[in-house]
Amino acid sequence: SGIQDLVGEKNNDADPHKHLRGCRPHTPGYVSPYASLKPDDIPSIMGGTACINGFAGGFACKNIDLEAFIDLAAFGSPDLANDIWGWTDSQTEKEYALVGLSDGTAFVDISNPSNPVYLGKLRTHSSESTWRDIKTYADHAFIVSEADSHGMQVFDLTQLRNVNEPPQIFSETAHLDSFGNAHNIVMNEETGLAIAVGSNQCRGGLYMIDVTDPSNPTNSGCYHSDGYTHDAQCVIYHGPTETYQGREICFAANEDTITIVDVTNRESPVLLERKGYSDSEYAHQGWLTEDHTTFLANDELDKNQGNHGRTYIWDVSDLTNIALKRIHTAPTRKSIMHNEYVKGNFVYQSNYEAGLTILDVSNAANGELEDVAFFDMTSRGNGKGWDGSWSNYPYFKSGIVITTGIEQGLFILRPNLADLTSAPVAAPTTEPPVFVRIDSFDVNTRGVINLRSALQFELRSTDDVMANNAVITVAVSSSVGSKNEEIEICKTRRGKCTIRLPTYKADDPPVIVELKSIQSDLGDYNSDLNTEYQGCPVFSSTCPTVTIENVKFVY
Numbered sequence: 001s002g003i004q005d006l007v008g009e010k011n012n013d014a015d016p017h018k019h020l021r022g023c024r025p026h027t028p029g030y031v032s033p034y035a036s037l038k039p040d041d042i043p044s045i046m047g048g049t050a051c052i053n054g055f056a057g058g059f060a061c062k063n064i065d066l067e068a069f070i071d072l073a074a075f076g077s078p079d080l081a082n083d084i085w086g087w088t089d090s091q092t093e094k095e096y097a098l099v100g101l102s103d104g105t106a107f108v109d110i111s112n113p114s115n116p117v118y119l120g121k122l123r124t125h126s127s128e129s130t131w132r133d134i135k136t137y138a139d140h141a142f143i144v145s146e147a148d149s150h151g152m153q154v155f156d157l158t159q160l161r162n163v164n165e166p167p168q169i170f171s172e173t174a175h176l177d178s179f180g181n182a183h184n185i186v187m188n189e190e191t192g193l194a195i196a197v198g199s200n201q202c203r204g205g206l207y208m209i210d211v212t213d214p215s216n217p218t219n220s221g222c223y224h225s226d227g228y229t230h231d232a233q234c235v236i237y238h239g240p241t242e243t244y245q246g247r248e249i250c251f252a253a254n255e256d257t258i259t260i261v262d263v264t265n266r267e268s269p270v271l272l273e274r275k276g277y278s279d280s281e282y283a284h285q286g287w288l289t290e291d292h293t294t295f296l297a298n299d300e301l302d303k304n305q306g307n308h309g310r311t312y313i314w315d316v317s318d319l320t321n322i323a324l325k326r327i328h329t330a331p332t333r334k335s336i337m338h339n340e341y342v343k344g345n346f347v348y349q350s351n352y353e354a355g356l357t358i359l360d361v362s363n364a365a366n367g368e369l370e371d372v373a374f375f376d377m378t379s380r381g382n383g384k385g386w387d388g389s390w391s392n393y394p395y396f397k398s399g400i401v402i403t404t405g406i407e408q409g410l411f412i413l414r415p416n417l418a419d420l421t422s423a424p425v426a427a428p429t430t431e432p433p434v435f436v437r438i439d440s441f442d443v444n445t446r447g448v449i450n451l452r453s454a455l456q457f458e459l460r461s462t463d464d465v466m467a468n469n470a471v472i473t474v475a476v477s478s479s480v481g482s483k484n485e486e487i488e489i490c491k492t493r494r495g496k497c498t499i500r501l502p503t504y505k506a507d508d509p510p511v512i513v514e515l516k517s518i519q520s521d522l523g524d525y526n527s528d529l530n531t532e533y534q535g536c537p538v539f540s541s542t543c544p545t546v547t548i549e550n551v552k553f554v555y
Helices: 157-161
Strands: 061-062 064-071 081-088 095-101 106-107 117-123 134-138 142-143 151-154 168-170 175-176 184-188 193-197 208-212 218-224 231-236 246-255 257-264 270-275 283-288 296-298 306-317 323-334 338-344 344-348 354-362 370-376 389-395 401-405 408-415 435-446 450-461 469-478 485-491 495-501 511-519 545-548
Touching: 061 064, 064 306, 064 370, 081 134, 081 401, 081 408, 095 134, 095 408, 106 134, 106 157, 134 184, 142 184, 151 157, 184 231, 193 231, 193 246, 231 283, 231 338, 246 283, 283 338, 296 338, 306 344, 323 354, 323 370, 338 389, 344 389, 354 408, 370 408, 435 545, 450 469, 450 511, 469 495, 485 495
Parallel strands: 081 389, 117 168
Antiparallel strands: 061 370, 064 408, 081 095, 095 106, 106 117, 134 142, 142 151, 151 175, 184 193, 193 208, 208 218, 231 246, 246 257, 257 270, 283 296, 296 306, 306 323, 338 344, 344 354, 354 370, 389 401, 401 408, 435 450, 450 495, 469 485, 469 511, 511 545
């Protein structure tokens, strides 16, 4: 139904080829139209844009201002952005964004958040990958990837203090090759413990690395008794379970369980608790409240995914007997949950096409969360797709929050959260209704004497998401056999389905097809939005039926 963009109006006639969900196409050999431009010429957004009347520079928002946006193309046209983390220089207190990309890691000076400076990139150690993960310790960045033979890159971040003629291509400071691929890296900044999870070592479990000497990382232990770990948070525990206060405890999302492990003795870790939950699909990630009493978790493949996103509120006040206290369902905005981090009284959630969502967690111990702010970098907010916000970093003293848009780039945001704790939040009114339409329709007839026709449908929503598992029902009227009307049904796969009609002869009367219904969980069906067929919106109020005659043969 439309594309809102900060650069200019969308012109379909100018598209070099079909775009994916209205964004940059992921095709081999694709070159961004901005690739030949200097970084200063990239159509990024600087200068700051306040969130007024539900929008900041064309992006739907609530209580979050846009300080700046750097388009993905400015980073050398990688396929996509993924993880993000932040670094504050211990000497200068300047703030930097560390941006994960398919082809490496970009470094951006955001000390002036409305006028950021792209300093350069550290290229991937091996090959490109959709997945990259970054954490920091002692003025160094530690980077892993799902790329084969990648290992762990170490980068001395103090090199960013004086960068001449940015952007530059940087070299890694050190490298650990004791594992190849890893899905994530966990960091306990209190102890200098890095943990590669989802790697090709330690059965994908907690593969522990001592980085207290950042340039010389060494293996220090492994916990694999509960198998694959997707992500984790490791802390020096100060919660209410006295037995474990002061010990190093990891809270892990292990696909189908929340698993808690004492790793104080890294050579002999101890399982404290392993708890599954009803209807679990993929325990993905989570984060502790600052009092260590509650663990907020998400399930990336939640059976409710694409509808109103759910946060799993775990009571972890007893580390050996945790309990799922409540599931918080987003009251108004749909989402697929991804990464979330707690700072103070708020949790900052990156929820793909729902963007960055901020919730008040001050009453989380009682099972209560409250949505207070959001910023939607896709301006769709429908929660149906896997574009949008991958991750975020909310820990800068300045209050700035950085987040990646997978197909967009780097967003530098400023939440306005003063006096919002436990305050009532009005329901957003900027989300438009979503409808399903017939995006493509054709009739394919084969034969000369005995004709066999097929109706080919493609369904999409008005925000350009394919309608999978939709059910299409049509009534076919013909003089074939003894029936004057037959009901035909098909179910879409990847948005498409085909209805094959009964065989009829070339000299029979025309076949009349009437659409009875379309059922889809993406939204209501609106026939007036359908594609045209024979000069009219197919199956609309203007053209309610399709007549099939001996007009189109495929021999």
